[in-house]
Amino acid sequence: MPKVLISDKMDPKAAQIFRERGVEVDEITDKSPEELKDIIGRYDGLALRSSTKVTGDLLEAADNMKVVGRAGIGVDNIDVQAASAKGIVVMNTPFGNSITTAEHAIAMMFALAREIPQADASTQAGKWEKKKFMGVELTSKTLGLIGAGNIGGIVADRARGLKMKVVAYDPFLTEERALEMGVEKADLDTLLKRADFITLHTPLTDQTRNILSKENLAKTKKGVRIINCARGGLIDEAALKEGLDSGHIAGAALDVFVEEPARENPLFGTPGFISTPHLGASTTEAQVNVAIQIAEQMSDYLLSGGVTNALNMPSLSAEEAPLLKPYMALAEKLGSLVGQLAQDALKSIAIETEGAAAELNQKPITGAVLAGVMRAYSDSVNMVNAPFLAKERGLDVREVRHDREGDYHTLVRITVQTDEGDRSVAGTLFSNTEPRLVELFGIKVEADLAGKMLYVVNADKAGFIGRIGSALGEAGVNIGTFHLGRRATGGEAVLLLSVDQDITPELLTTLRGMDGVKTAMALDF
Numbered sequence: 262m263p264k265v266l267i268s269d270k271m272d273p274k275a276a277q278i279f280r281e282r283g284v285e286v287d288e289i290t291d292k293s294p295e296e297l298k299d300i301i302g303r304y305d306g307l308a309l310r311s312s313t314k315v316t317g318d319l320l321e322a323a324d325n326m327k328v329v330g331r332a333g334i335g336v337d338n339i340d341v342q343a344a345s346a347k348g349i350v351v352m353n354t355p356f357g358n359s360i361t362t363a364e365h366a367i368a369m370m371f372a373l374a375r376e377i378p379q380a381d382a383s384t385q386a387g388k389w390e391k392k393k394f395m396g397v398e399l400t401s402k403t404l405g406l407i408g409a410g411n412i413g414g415i416v417a418d419r420a421r422g423l424k425m426k427v428v429a430y431d432p433f434l435t436e437e438r439a440l441e442m443g444v445e446k447a448d449l450d451t452l453l454k455r456a457d458f459i460t461l462h463t464p465l466t467d468q469t470r471n472i473l474s475k476e477n478l479a480k481t482k483k484g485v486r487i488i489n490c491a492r493g494g495l496i497d498e499a500a501l502k503e504g505l506d507s508g509h510i511a512g513a514a515l516d517v518f519v520e521e522p523a524r525e526n527p528l529f530g531t532p533g534f535i536s537t538p539h540l541g542a543s544t545t546e547a548q549v550n551v552a553i554q555i556a557e558q559m560s561d562y563l564l565s566g567g568v569t570n571a572l573n574m575p576s577l578s579a580e581e582a583p584l585l586k587p588y589m590a591l592a593e594k595l596g597s598l599v600g601q602l603a604q605d606a607l608k609s610i611a612i613e614t615e616g617a618a619a620e621l622n623q624k625p626i627t628g629a630v631l632a633g634v635m636r637a638y639s640d641s642v643n644m645v646n647a648p649f650l651a652k653e654r655g656l657d658v659r660e661v662r663h664d665r666e667g668d669y670h671t672l673v674r675i676t677v678q679t680d681e682g683d684r685s686v687a688g689t690l691f692s693n694t695e696p697r698l699v700e701l702f703g704i705k706v707e708a709d710l711a712g713k714m715l716y717v718v719n720a721d722k723a724g725f726i727g728r729i730g731s732a733l734g735e736a737g738v739n740i741g742t743f744h745l746g747r748r749a750t751g752g753e754a755v756l757l758l759s760v761d762q763d764i765t766p767e768l769l770t771t772l773r774g775m776d777g778v779k780t781a782m783a784l785d786f
């Protein structure tokens with residue numbers, strides 16, 4: 262009988278379902294990382310919320326682990342890459358707590374507008390300070406929505422019901438979807454300039470970390486009120502405190518913090534600041550939803566191999582799995598490359614297969630491409646829900662099979678339509694197992710997409726490669742592999758380098774300033 266550990270406080274329904282389905286279950290919460298490491302080897306599955314940190318170090322000791330299940334949305338407490346490397350499926354419950362979290366953001370907005378926590382504390386202290394608490398109305402105010410996915414969409418809907426105007430910034434939001442949501446699509450600077458309230462609903466990624474930086478906070482309207490019920494790290498907390506202290510920011514409500522549990526924080530006690538201890542998902546309804554869903558999904562996988570809402574694996578039958586596995590790795594890498602490189606809202610994606618690839622079930626390949634593309638924008642996307650999300654957001658997805666064999670015995674090509682035109686990448690499998698990029702925006706290359714990489718587009722000029730090498734060397738960045746391609750001698754050339762250290766924003770600025778460089782970007786696979 263498979264054995265599961267529930268390591269965070271979870272609704273009792275989860276344990277009940279595991280037992281009813283024939284899975285043995287232990288509920289052991291509040292263990293230190295060392296204590297957890299000592300016992301993790303006994304379990305086939307780990308069910309958790311946000312407290313347990315599933316690090317590479319913990320997974321090293323998880324010798325029998327087959328599935329890690331997050332009863333919730335964000336998986337930033339799970340090292341998905343390390344789990345995948347160990348063949349452990351990671352699942353989440355992408356929709357179970359969305360309404361609850363959206364309602365928490367709206368509650369925080371009301372609390373800020375009317376200073377309810379402060380007025381409550383003052384009244385209960387016997388002060389009756391009627392003149393002190395002069396609020397603002399929400400009606401007719403502009404709500405700036407950063408991140409217009411599941412939760413952002415529900416917040417927008419509720420805010421419109423409150424007669425607010427909603428302006429949304431989300432690179433993945435199409436005009437059509439914005440229209441359907443009744444929101445105005447805007448760039449970040451416009452949103453910052455116009456919003457009376459700003460609410461954040463993005464995952465924490467390299468692109469969203471400090472999205473409300475000191476510089477961006479300075480661009481906001483005087484008297485703005487800010488809500489974060491998504492992830493700590495989206496706002497520069499020190500800059501937020503400065504803004505509150507100076508009076509530029511009238512109020513801020515945080516449910517999430519850079520360091521959690523946030524037992525101490527410089528923001529505590531700042532006038533205009535209110536907080537909750539990561540309660541976004543904490544309602545009876547949401548906790549029952551996510552507990553039931555995760556226990557059912559994990560039991561299915563452990564008992565019959567059925568896969569639902571996995572972040573690192575598509576739904577597959579037992580016969581297809583071995584044939585499709587290398588193609589899905591290729592498809593996800595190509596999708597991830599396109600997602601990282603295309604910085605505009607994508608309008609359409611065409612997934613073409615040639616040769617051996619065209620003989621296979623296209624759905625898992627498409628799912629893997631879409632999951633790769635959208636992982637740059639969302640951490641709740643997976644190979645199962647990616648096609649559904651793409652459709653919901655108005656993204657046109659086309660699958661084209663070509664019977665002909667081209668230069669390669671098997672090929673997957675992805676073409677995306679962006680505001681800047683069509684862009685296409687293609688890859689093949691070496692020895693039928695090893696994914697390789699063979700074409701990048703029309704330029705022939707040959708590269709493995711893995712780990713940290715640097716992408717540079719430059720004018721093909723003598724001495725350029727030496728200068729790039731020196732710039733990386735001076736920054737202490739070691740080059741692992743070096744791939745080069747060009748359209749024509751002296752024309753546009755691309756460099757794809759795998760590197761051992763992080764490409765810092767400072768290094769990117771240096772590279773972008775070099776003579777001949779048109780684009781320089783850090784990529785991660």
Ligand SMILES: NC(=O)c1ccc[n+]([C@@H]2O[C@H](COP(=O)([O-])OP(=O)(O)OC[C@H]3O[C@@H](n4cnc5c(N)ncnc54)[C@H](O)[C@@H]3O)[C@@H](O)[C@H]2O)c1
Binds near residue numbers: 639
């Ligand atoms: N406080 C809580 O308890 C709680 C509960 C549930 C979810 N969350 C968090 O809320 C966040 C959103 O959840 P969701 O279900 O709406 O996710 P989602 O994937 O449906 O939506 C995220 C949206 O962010 C957008 N986005 C990505 N990068 C962006 C960028 N650079 N700028 C602007 N937008 C960007 C995506 O395109 C997507 O539309 C997640 O991080 C999740 O972990 C917190």
Ligand SMILES: O=C(O)CC[C@@H](O)C(=O)O
Binds near residue numbers: 336543
């Ligand atoms: O489990 C929780 O309480 C928080 C969950 C939330 O952060 C999520 O990402 O789903």
